[in-house]
Amino acid sequence: xxxxLGFRGTGFGGLCGPSADAAATRRRYDDxxxxxxxxxxxxxxxxxxELARALLDTRDSTRRLLxxxxxxxxxxxxxxxxxxxxxxYGHVGWFQERxxxxxxxxxxxxxxxxxxxxDLWFDSSSIPHEARWTLDLPRLDxxxxxxxxxxxxxxxxxxxxxxxDAGLYFHRLALFHEQFHVEALITARQAxxxxxxxxxxxxxxxxxxxxxxxxxxxxxxxxxxxGTGFAFDNEQDxxxxxxxxxxxxxxxxxxAEFLQFVEDGGYHRARLWSAPAFARLSATxxxxxxxxxxxxxxxxxxxxxxWVPLEPFAPVVHVDAFEAEAWCTWAGRRLPAxxxxxxxxxxxxxLEWGDAVWEWTATPFMPYPGFQAGPYRDYxxxxxxSHRVVRGGSLATPRGLLDARLRNFYRPERGDVFVGFRSCxxx
Numbered sequence: 001x002x003x004x005l006g007f008r009g010t011g012f013g014g015l016c017g018p019s020a021d022a023a024a025t026r027r028r029y030d031d032x033x034x035x036x037x038x039x040x041x042x043x044x045x046x047x048x049x050e051l052a053r054a055l056l057d058t059r060d061s062t063r064r065l066l067x068x069x070x071x072x073x074x075x076x077x078x079x080x081x082x083x084x085x086x087x088x089y090g091h092v093g094w095f096q097e098r099x100x101x102x103x104x105x106x107x108x109x110x111x112x113x114x115x116x117x118x119d120l121w122f123d124s125s126s127i128p129h130e131a132r133w134t135l136d137l138p139r140l141d142x143x144x145x146x147x148x149x150x151x152x153x154x155x156x157x158x159x160x161x162x163x164x165d166a167g168l169y170f171h172r173l174a175l176f177h178e179q180f181h182v183e184a185l186i187t188a189r190q191a192x193x194x195x196x197x198x199x200x201x202x203x204x205x206x207x208x209x210x211x212x213x214x215x216x217x218x219x220x221x222x223x224x225x226x227g228t229g230f231a232f233d234n235e236q237d238x239x240x241x242x243x244x245x246x247x248x249x250x251x252x253x254x255x256a257e258f259l260q261f262v263e264d265g266g267y268h269r270a271r272l273w274s275a276p277a278f279a280r281l282s283a284t285x286x287x288x289x290x291x292x293x294x295x296x297x298x299x300x301x302x303x304x305x306x307w308v309p310l311e312p313f314a315p316v317v318h319v320d321a322f323e324a325e326a327w328c329t330w331a332g333r334r335l336p337a338x339x340x341x342x343x344x345x346x347x348x349x350x351l352e353w354g355d356a357v358w359e360w361t362a363t364p365f366m367p368y369p370g371f372q373a374g375p376y377r378d379y380x381x382x383x384x385x386s387h388r389v390v391r392g393g394s395l396a397t398p399r400g401l402l403d404a405r406l407r408n409f410y411r412p413e414r415g416d417v418f419v420g421f422r423s424c425x426x427x
Contacts, residue, residue: 043175043400044229047163051171052155054400058178059151061398062092063144065185065197073194078133081416082188086140087122087132092181093147094122096174099376100154103170115146125378165229172230173376179398183418186396189304191416196304201395203303204356206313210250212425213348217245220343223368224405234380234407237370241339247425248336248344251352252359253327256312258319259299261327262288272329277322280413290415291318315356315420321388321412324360324421333423338363338389338407340424345391345404354393354402357420358410363389365409380409387411394418 043054066074066089074085083091094113102111113119121127121135137143154171161167186197196202223238224231267287270278288294291302292310299310301317319327321335328334336344338361345353353359365380365387373381387409393402396418410417 044172044231044403046168046172048159048161048168051168051175052158055151055155055158055171055175055178058175058182058398058400059147061182062089062178062185065182065189068197069194076188076192078130079191080129081191081414083129083184084132085185085188086137086143087135088181088185090118090137090143090147091122091124092178093143093150094118095177096154097150098123099170100157100174101150103375114149115142118146165227169230170375173374176230176232176401177376179401182398183394183396183401187417190418193302193305196306201304203301203308203311204314204317204395206311207251207254207315207352207356209254209313210350212247212249213344213351214247215243215245215340215344215348217243217343219243220339220346222339222342222405231405232379232407233372233374233376234365234367234409235405236372237368239369243337243339243343244427246336246340246427248340248348249422249424250348250350252315252357252420252422253324254313255299255301255310255316257331258289258316258327259310259312261330262292264330266326266330269330272326273322274325277326281322289316289319289323317357317394317418317420318415319420320415321360321421323415327421328423331423332426334426335360335362335421336424337361338391341391341422342404353391354397356395357392357418358390358394358397358408359392360412360419360421361389361391365389365407383409390419 042050046054066085069085076082076084097113097118098110102113104110115138119126121137127135138146154174158168158171161171186201189195189197219240220243221238222241224235225238266272267281273281288299289301293300293302293307300307301310302308324335341359341361344351364385366384367380371380373379388411390408390410391404391406393406394417410419
């Protein structure tokens with residue numbers, strides 16, 4: 001991945017190109033803004049110009065992910081893990097307009113959309129997931145014109161806002177929301193075997209392997225304190241957590257380590273799994289991770305629309321939380337708690353995270369003490385108790401999202417995302 005979220009070595013043009021106004025706005029910010037750190041801490045504290053540039057860059061990425069699909073590839077199976085790509089594209093524009101241009105604040109009437117019926121098409125809080133495949137969406141050129149208009153108006157509004165965290169909150173929220181959808185669009189391609197969207201998304205590379213490192217433990221301040229930039233609602237309130245000493249691996253579990261479990265019959269040994277997890281596994285008939293296959297004496301992994309040799313020392317990817325836990329039981333290891341993960345990631349020099357796979361933790365996704373739902377109430381609150389915390393970031397995660405404090409979350413049976421795990425020594 002590169003800092004501006006573009007595509008390496010790939011030329012795109014045509015179907016979804018930006019309007020002349022959008023291109024002019026981009027030139028303005030490219031000329032006015034020096035190359036700077038677009039990592040998460042920088043974007044969480046981003047001022048107006050840096051934030052405007054990040055919004056433009058991220059929209060380029062979203063648009064190119066749609067543009068590089070053939071028309072027939074934009075029709076995807078109705079699966080719980082997917083959204084129709086054109087719907088997802090329109091949704092990020094709707095979200096930006098909803099919170100950056102239309103939101104009038106508590107007790108006041110929100111403004112109407114610039115696109116008639118946009119609320120009936122793209123409001124994820126009111127449109128059931130399965131209904132998104134049956135909507136009569138506008139033509140792509142209509143969507144492009146509306147989304148360009150919304151983006152330019154949002155950037156203009158951005159410069160009228162107070163430059164503090166409160167004034168920039170919704171613009172930062174719209175940016176990070178769209179960056180999550182950039183990753184979702186890439187994940188969907190991998191899930192159903194569509195072409196890889198550029199060399200930046202090659203399979204994870206081999207890692208330099210190291211032994212466990214002992215972490216002394218102590219008090220870790222979890223969450224994001226007021227006045228330190230943007231925070232997702234599930235990161236609040238900042239609070240101290242006492243962590244006992246522990247030992248953690250310096251890198252995620254590798255393909256070679258997971259393959260030992262597979263070849264030792266790990267997918268057939270019920271005692272390594274919880275009863276519900278093993279019943280679910282048995283129903284699938286799988287004997288290895290979902291995207292693996294054995295050809296003769298060699299193992300391969302499906303990577304987007306092709307099969308590639310399994311790289312032994314790359315992190316294992318596309319394993320769900322139950323597979324991770326079964327491996328840990330087999331190996332005499334355990335998943336880290338999220339507090340352990342955050343302490344290690346924020347203090348250990350050389351700990352590899354954030355550039356290959358999200359990492360399962362042992363921690364259910366629950367609110368921090370003092371939690372209050374943010375204005376976008378559906379971001380966290382509906383998922384407490386049913387999801388598992390993952391930490392870090394993947395090769396598909398825009399760099400602006402990477403932060404040791406970030407709490408991402410998936411249902412524990414999700415193995416379609418770019419997720420793996422690291423392990424700790426038993427307590």
